[in-house]
Amino acid sequence: MNEPTAAGADLEAPAPLDLPTGGTVAAWTERYGNALMNTFGRPRRVLVRGEGPYVWDADGVRYLDLLGGIAVNTLGHAHPTLTAAICAQLGTLGHVSNFFATPVQVSFAERLLEISGASAVPGSRVFFANSGTEANEAALKMARRTGRPRVLALEGAFHGRTMGALALTHKAAYREPFEPLPGGVEFVPFGDAAALEAAMGDDVAGLVLEVVQGEAGVRPLPPGYLAHARRLTQEHGALLVLDEVQTGVGRTGAWFAHQHPELGGGVRPDVMTLAKGLAGGFPVGAVVAFGERAAGLLGTGQHGTTFGGNPVAAAAGLATIGVIERDGLLERVRDVSERLAGALRRLPAVREVRAAGLLVAIELNGPVSTAVAEVALEAGYVVNPVTPTALRLAPPLILTWEQVSGLVDVLAGLPADLVAGEVAS
Ligand SMILES: *Cc1c(COP(=O)(O)O)cnc(C)c1O
DSSP states (O other): OOOOOOOOOOOOOOSSSOOOOOOHHHHHHHHHHHSOOOGSSSSSEEEEEEBBEEEEETTSOOESSHHHHTTOOOOOSSHHHHHHHHHHTTTTOOOTTTTTTHHHHHHHHHHHHHHGGGSTTTEOOOOESSHHHHHHHHHHHHHHHOOEEEEETTTTOOOOOHHHOOOOOOOOHHHHHOOOOSOOOEEEETTOOHHHHHHHHHHEEEEEEESTTTTTEEEEOTHHOOOOOOOOHHHHOOOEEOOOTTTTTTTTTSGGGGTTTTTTTTOOOSEEEEEEEEEEEEGEEEEOOHHHHHSSSSSSTSSOOOSTTHHHHHHHHHHHHHHHHTTHHHHHHOOOOOOHHHHTTOTTTTEEEEEEETEEEEEEEESSSHHHHHHHHTTTTOOEETTTEEEEOOOOHHHHHTHHHHHHHHHTTTTTHHHHHOOOO
């Protein structure tokens, strides 16, 4: 009988293919413009390498990555445990399709059920996808399967860019060029409990919420709103779907934002969608269905995916969860968040700080976020102007206070017009 070769045995071997090297940021930016669609606009820099919370551009300049690939690089860049897990799995069994199962896929699902608390609800199950938008797409199909016509989402919501997820996304500029979108979705004003109550009924299939609206500028639901939403959905038999694509997997200092005492207070959803940080940078998405009713909505043959549950993605997810636990990162997130928010709040350039663990919005005194982000980038800090007036930070959870404190110094030294929030004329 043939024994399989040791996983990852060839890790030290030199890469046999020619990865592109050399070339300046300017040269690669030019080539980017001639090779890629312009959906994302001009890239801020061309990056060639990362280590821990740092990245380097093609000109050799180092940056502290406080965006983390938009809340994705949970363990920073080139984390040895994550890298080893991915390489070992890829060197053993890289893909099988969903006609087959793998131990890593099963174990990953079991871990998700465990840390989400879903394993305490009999019948809970996981569906794997490859991105946030796909996870939400699956959740919307689950809602349809209730047989009820209406789905409620919130003003300001972002749930993704495929047609179904886009139907749940509120922003007109994202939606309007692609209408007609799948119907039945209604938007209710953000955080308005009375409006939600008025919209709710026995014909509602589901209510889709972000515990903290990420793309809208890190806006947490008001205290008590989620509990109210849970009561209403329960009363009317509607699904409570929490989109934790951006807030899940440790980002807020709890495994999931809805478990955080100040954000969700332990409300239990029927469906939770995940992606972004779930596998530390490897593409993955997941739907966790709490209990038998939710888990049974998509029957055999009613949904599917070629890549979903891919063993390499599953290995990356298991490693990410494993390191968060092993290294006590949830506690680190809470600690760094508190110190950072405290320091930022003392700055004259900062009007308000909204911090949900290491998902942070820095509200400035006016519509200068793009200009301030540029100053920060020039100083070696990657931050994201998430709204005209706010910067977003979603750094790796391995970040230390010592590393991030330099950003506070940069913001303390901003020129007077940016401190005042005035756009230079
Ligand atoms: C990013 C995001 C999505 C979409 O995820 P993709 O992986 O980009 O498709 C959906 N919901 C929320 C809350 C997000 O932040």
